[in-house]
Amino acid sequence: MTRRIVRTITQLAALTALTIVVVYFLDNQFRVLPSAIHNVMPAHHPGLVITDITVTSCSHINLFSSCKLDANVWHRVEKDLYLRSGWVSSAYVHVKRKKEEELLADDKVLVDISVGRLDPSNGQKGEADERWESRPAGLWIKRSAKRHASDSQDAITAVDVLFGADAVDPRDRWSMVGTPLLLDTSGEVQEARLSVRRGKPSSPPKVIPRIDGNGKFKIMQVADLHLSTGTGHCRDEQPVGLNGGKCEADPRTLEFVSRLLDEEKPDLIILSGDQVNGETAPDAQSAIFKYAELFVERKIPYASIFGNHDDEGSLPRAQQMDLVEALPYSLSLAGPEDIDGVGNYYVEVLARGGSKHSALTIYLLDTHAYSPDEHSFKGYDWLKKNQINWFKETAQDLKKAHQGYTHIHMDLAFIHIPLPEYNDEALPRKGAWREGVTAPGFNSGFRDALVEEGVVLVSCGHDHANEYCALSSNENDNPALWMCYAGGAGFGGYGGYGGYHRRIRFFDIDMNEARITTYKRIEYGDTEHRVDEQIIVEGGRAISLQE
Known part of the structure; x- marks a missing residue:
């Protein structure tokens, strides 16, 4: 009787372990379990990371063109890159973003952005999962599939659009991408520029004005x-x-x-x-x-x-x-x-x-x-x-x-x-x-x-x-x-x-x-x-x- 109980318990334990393995295997097709996240990818900046970015263009005279992408997948930065000055065209930046805990095993995290007509790598070879990828409007992105990438302070966690040759971004951890997007625009006012935030967002410093030591x-x-x-x-x-x-x-x-x-x-x-x-x-x-x-x-x-x-x-x-x-x-x-x-x-x-x-x-x-x-x-x-x-x-x-x-x-x-x-x-x-x-x-x-x-x-x-x-x-x-x-x-x-x-x-x-x-x-x-x-x-x- 005792041996039967022990055997039953052992069988149940084995079945439970098998179930856990199967559940993990099946679940891993869609996401990494929380325990794995804790062990592999500690979250220094909880929240969203950017996994992709693109630019869409559309024509006001072509009824079949659209500047919209699937809103369930892409977030659109609601700034017309032509500042609504284009008689014919509009264009928008879209970013694909995910919460860190929802990253899949094969997801890539955005770690760098450049703008230009030529590949920023300049012929230099890099790791296969961190090579520059081309996007519209002269946009080049570098993504990493390494599990630690989203934990890096270099990971891009937000993208914004500013305008003008003199555009600056005073926000903490934000920086301008040096070259304007390559669009069919005239005049520097219409120059659309990307600004990106890297790493964890932070609250602005609280400053309390005070009379100095000399009164x-x-x-x-x-x-x-x-x-x-x-x-x-x-x-x-x-x-x-x-x-x-x-x-x-x-x-x-x-x-x-x-x-x-x-x-x-x-x-x-x-x-x-x-x-x-x-x-x-x-x-x-x-x-x-x-x-x-x-x-x-x-x-x-x-x-x-x-x-x-x-x-x-x-x-x-x-x-x-x-x-x-x-x-x-x-x-x-x-x-x-x-x-x-x-x-x-x-x-x-x-x-x-x-x-x-x-x-x-x-x-x-x-x-x-x-x-x-x-x-x-x-x-x-x-x-x-x-x-x-x-x-x-x-x-x-x-x-x-x-x-x-x-x-x-x-x-x-x-x-x-x-x-x-x-x-x-x-x-x-x-x-x-x-x-x-x-x-x-x-x-x-x-x-x-x-x-x-x-x-x-x-x-x-x-x-x-x-x-x-x-x-x-x-x-x-x-x-x-x-x-x-x-x-x-x-x-x-x-x-x-x-x-x-x-x-x-x-x-x-x-x-x-x-x-x-x-x-x-x-x-x-x-x-x-x-x-x-x-x-x-x-x-x-x-x-x-x-x-």
Whole structure:
């Protein structure tokens, strides 16, 4: 009896083992079992890997052509490689991707990409499973069937499309493929370029702005960059005829910004709207990445709001903000969903050392674009009541949180479109008023809310050739609020008022004295000196020009 039981158990064990082997054999025709994955292919970057890539082209006049592939197998990057400028053709990049745990034994993982007319191997022999393979549009790919390939930091895990000869990608672990895809296009704006991510995706570094050990903090306000897809065309450049009359807007703009980043070494960048010149940016992402790359490279935090032109291109505000929020060193936020606009938020700058207290609060609000009631109020939109209420409630709540700070706390604000109060020519001011103030026709009262909550300065962009700071006083004629213009920085936007040279405004803050000094630096001419330097805040309050 005992022997029968033992024999039965042995038979069952053998049958179970055979079943496991059969199941493994059968299952291995479709996937690698989890235990095998653990032993053979540890996942350093869990998620998707790319196994193939191709380009499809289609004709708008041929009803039988299609740019679609089987959506169950291929993922299409939803960017027409012709930027929808082709009268006849469209083209799209498609990638085949899989989760690591779903890789089959004979699956190949993409490990390199090149673009050109000739085989990148240049006649050199490589392993059979890692030779260059040709794809449409001059695309060459190298894949590896080695089980460790997807675990390598060289494995390509994402593919994107950017445009223009000056395209860059500031995202972590992303890099541009050097040569544009070989398409039938004319002009560098239409040059479609691939960007690839290798290895594990990572979250952008979280940066908390802080007053330095000497009690100083410098803000660089960059207004109206007006960047394009591609290098762009200059408008109203000064001086005329420089460099043989050749002026590429974006390279010249970015070179200007780069120079001041290196010379001034700001602690925080405020981008106050119209970073993207919508009408010349059929791919807004490519334009956004160009300015972000400057700050990411130097590890400088930056915060942005939108102007009236940013979303006139390929992406609405919400999608642009999603993109910007995810970039390294970005402090930008969409803000509350239940109030008007995208980009109503604040940035806290902490006190020196290891303090957890805020020394500065910087409010950023979306001033929208064009008037929703052109019949009654022509021109531009205005800050809405729910935005102003949000600002006041937030400011009052933060005042309670700031009570633990033993020095003078200061509040600043940045917007794109100027407030109606900027129109008062009687206000004392320093700097040039070159063009009409294009403020909203309706006054929603944001200036008064700023004064009530103790904000000492507000600065805007929008009117490129205006570059003054004007002092607004309260009812008893005491200085209450400085209202500044940054001046336009970008050559892609207009500047044709009185020989205007592009410029950038700085706010040099000394928390030891609760003092704010502002000045501008210009792109051409007296480039080494500060222009219109003035102290506008002393002891935490706005002061007049005479003090």
